[in-house]
Amino acid sequence: xxxxxxxxxxxxxxxxxxxxxxxxxxxxxxxxxxxxxxxxxxxxxxxxxxx
Numbered sequence: 001x002x003x004x005x006x007x008x009x010x011x012x013x014x015x016x017x018x019x020x021x022x023x024x025x026x027x028x029x030x031x032x033x034x035x036x037x038x039x040x041x042x043x044x045x046x047x048x049x050x051x
Contacts, residue, residue, distance in 0.1 A: 010034070014041040 007030060014024035024041035 012037045012041050014043065 010028050010030050010032060012026045012028065012034065013022050015021065016023050024043060026037045026040050028037065
């Protein structure tokens with residue numbers, strides 16, 4: 001296995017499809033997997049909760 005150094009941050013955001021506003025947000029290190037924060041940023045209260 002080859003170790004790949006990753007530097008920086010990622011912004012995970014959820015945007016309202018109807019109005020275009022940000023509804024949820026999380027900031028992690030660049031090494032974090034995108035799918036781990038899906039439940040934090042996606043809400044069933046959104047105007048369209050389909051992913």
